[in-house]
Amino acid sequence: MTSTTGTLEGQTQLTALDRCDRCGAQAYVRAELASGGALLFCNHHGRAVEGTLRPKTLNWIDESDRIS
Numbered sequence: 001m002t003s004t005t006g007t008l009e010g011q012t013q014l015t016a017l018d019r020c021d022r023c024g025a026q027a028y029v030r031a032e033l034a035s036g037g038a039l040l041f042c043n044h045h046g047r048a049v050e051g052t053l054r055p056k057t058l059n060w061i062d063e064s065d066r067i068s
């Protein structure tokens, strides 16, 4: 296990501590913006915003396949 504390910079593994910016559910999508910063979304909101937001991101990290 790696530590889940500390900076999120460069981190691609979302944890239970990462929460959707829209609804507060556990986040499975991390959108790293070209303008800087990152947004977190649950599976639902990740899908909802992907069409408009994804073109503006440098990295779109979708870990929704971890949902069991």
Ligand SMILES: [Zn+2]
Pocket (backbone or CB within 6 Å): 020, 021, 022, 023, 024, 025, 041, 042, 043, 044, 045, 046
């Ligand atoms: Zn959400």
